[in-house]
Amino acid sequence: MLRIAGWLFLWWLLAFCVACESAGPDTTTTGSDETATPVADSGSSTATSATSPTTDASPVADSRLPRPADYTLVTVAEGFDIPVYLTSAPGDKSGRLFVVEKAGTIAILQDGVRRPRLFLDLRHKVGAEGREQGLLSMAFSPSFTSDDYFYVYYTDTAGDTVVARYRVTNNPNIADPASEAIILKVDQPTPDHNGGLLVFGPDGYLYIGLGDGGPVYGDESGNSQNTMSLLGTILRLDVLNDFPYGIPPSNPFVGQEGGREEIWVYGLRNPWRFAFDPLTDDLFIADVGLYKREEINLQVASSRGGENYGWNFYEGTYLLAPDEGGKRIAGIDKSQLVFPIAEYPHTEGCAIIGGYVYHGSRLPGLVGSYVFGDHCFGSIRVLTPTGDGDWQQTELSRDPGRKVITSFGQGPDGELYVLDWNGRIFLLSAAGTQAP
Numbered sequence: 001m002l003r004i005a006g007w008l009f010l011w012w013l014l015a016f017c018v019a020c021e022s023a024g025p026d027t028t029t030t031g032s033d034e035t036a037t038p039v040a041d042s043g044s045s046t047a048t049s050a051t052s053p054t055t056d057a058s059p060v061a062d063s064r065l066p067r068p069a070d071y072t073l074v075t076v077a078e079g080f081d082i083p084v085y086l087t088s089a090p091g092d093k094s095g096r097l098f099v100v101e102k103a104g105t106i107a108i109l110q111d112g113v114r115r116p117r118l119f120l121d122l123r124h125k126v127g128a129e130g131r132e133q134g135l136l137s138m139a140f141s142p143s144f145t146s147d148d149y150f151y152v153y154y155t156d157t158a159g160d161t162v163v164a165r166y167r168v169t170n171n172p173n174i175a176d177p178a179s180e181a182i183i184l185k186v187d188q189p190t191p192d193h194n195g196g197l198l199v200f201g202p203d204g205y206l207y208i209g210l211g212d213g214g215p216v217y218g219d220e221s222g223n224s225q226n227t228m229s230l231l232g233t234i235l236r237l238d239v240l241n242d243f244p245y246g247i248p249p250s251n252p253f254v255g256q257e258g259g260r261e262e263i264w265v266y267g268l269r270n271p272w273r274f275a276f277d278p279l280t281d282d283l284f285i286a287d288v289g290l291y292k293r294e295e296i297n298l299q300v301a302s303s304r305g306g307e308n309y310g311w312n313f314y315e316g317t318y319l320l321a322p323d324e325g326g327k328r329i330a331g332i333d334k335s336q337l338v339f340p341i342a343e344y345p346h347t348e349g350c351a352i353i354g355g356y357v358y359h360g361s362r363l364p365g366l367v368g369s370y371v372f373g374d375h376c377f378g379s380i381r382v383l384t385p386t387g388d389g390d391w392q393q394t395e396l397s398r399d400p401g402r403k404v405i406t407s408f409g410q411g412p413d414g415e416l417y418v419l420d421w422n423g424r425i426f427l428l429s430a431a432g433t434q435a436p
């Protein structure tokens, strides 16, 4: 099993980020860093300005920036089989956490103990052999207390993406495996960049992230810039009022030529994880990079959708060269692209793992900040708002090789969990906190 897990991990790394192989000095590339501000590499206590194509972030007073020494990760559970997502059910007072395992199972973690019986076992339907395939996330219906529905995102045995709805049985700890209702299937050209997240927005619509479909390199197929393709996008569907889904009338391509009506935003490489700030309804989209940059995009709540986040012209603020597989077009209008609010270079990581804006009670110093991480460096990072619309980036910790972050998770109390390829679940905690 260890050997298999090791191979899977290698595949994951390679697929998630070709840059793991090519993240060395930038001597082999011909692209230009025309708009980028380098981020300093200063180890585990980096405090840098988030890069921005137009403005420099105003520095936050040091006292407001999180200090690495103030935080730690406390192990709350071990022994999961490649956990890739953690969530809770709306209105659920039981304290249960639902842990999605890549191979196709959902387990319940309650009071720090894994319940012996699985909530759902889809291993017979899920193709999880490769790279970024598997059962990748779940989302409970906003009306779960009345409709008992939840939704899952998985790779089927043919290698394609499936979004499906399931229902809980009369036993709240067991879902009905026969209740599957397929919402959406998306052909995947390769096992790479298959996205993986579905989440309900504050508007009650289901947001579904899809990567460019691979292969690993520069989206030579041009899917992300092709709005007739669902790849390289976040979709926005009405699954509560229609089956398999309805198109929200306010979606940006409704009634427009040249775009699929399911698309909410596009120009993404692999939005593995994204999250709404529950206070502001702003959407934070972490997009996994290729050679150079890992990036965070912010869509403010007032957006009407249709943003083009720039891939595969740009990776963060790095302009891809033609021989880097980019779909570079002379005279591209940068004003039509939306650039990230923050990025970091591949000297500090190789695959961003998007997290959440923190609104828990245990860590008052992080309230309102966006907490995220990096898969390869095992790092926890924070974006702190400067108060004038910019953000400052801090690295809280780094643990390359030992901690292999697959995802963050959020408990019903807003506390943040970190999930690790090696089966561990950590709680982001104040320094000095003891394991339960």
Ligand SMILES: [Ca+2]
Residues within 6 Å of the ligand: 267, 287, 295, 309, 310, 311, 314, 315, 316, 338, 339, 340
């Ligand atoms: Ca981008």
